[in-house]
Amino acid sequence: MNKKKIITKNQKQTLNLGKSFAQRLKGGEVVALYGQLGTGKTTFIKGIGQGLKVRQTITSPSFILMKIYPIRKKRIKYLIHLDAYRIKKVEELSDLNVFDYFNQPDSVCLIEWADRIEKILPKERINIYFDYGKKENERIIIFQ
Secondary structure (H helix, E strand, O other), X not given: OOOEEEEEOOHHHHHHHHHHHHOOOOOOOEEEEEOOOOOOHXXXXXHHHHXXXXXXXXXXXXXXXXXXXXXXXXOOOEEEEEEOOXXXXXXXXXXXOHHHHOOOOOEEEEEEOHHHHHHHOOOOOEEEEEEEOOOOOOEEEEEO
């Protein structure tokens, strides 16, 4: 497994890393994000949204679990943002039809707190791990 470790020094760098990552997305990806509160997962997703030209402001969907953002690109039509922080049982997701978006060529699925629903995630996915750095605003981000 290839791993790539990047250290960002502030929120702006984490946001820009998300923008850069967005340029590599083709559609159909499921991206599982792992990490504690405040490690930069939502900031990174905001950067992906900016990179994909999402017009709406991306916010964490922790209370509603999932948000769907339309994208005005040729290949990718939807950014699916799922926050599994409040999920206690995987069955709670069945009403949201989240599985319908996994690996769809016109969508990109970004899942915060992926460890809480790991057993239902597709095997083919991009895992990204977020952690605190040594300095206050530093973040360690590992792509796998």
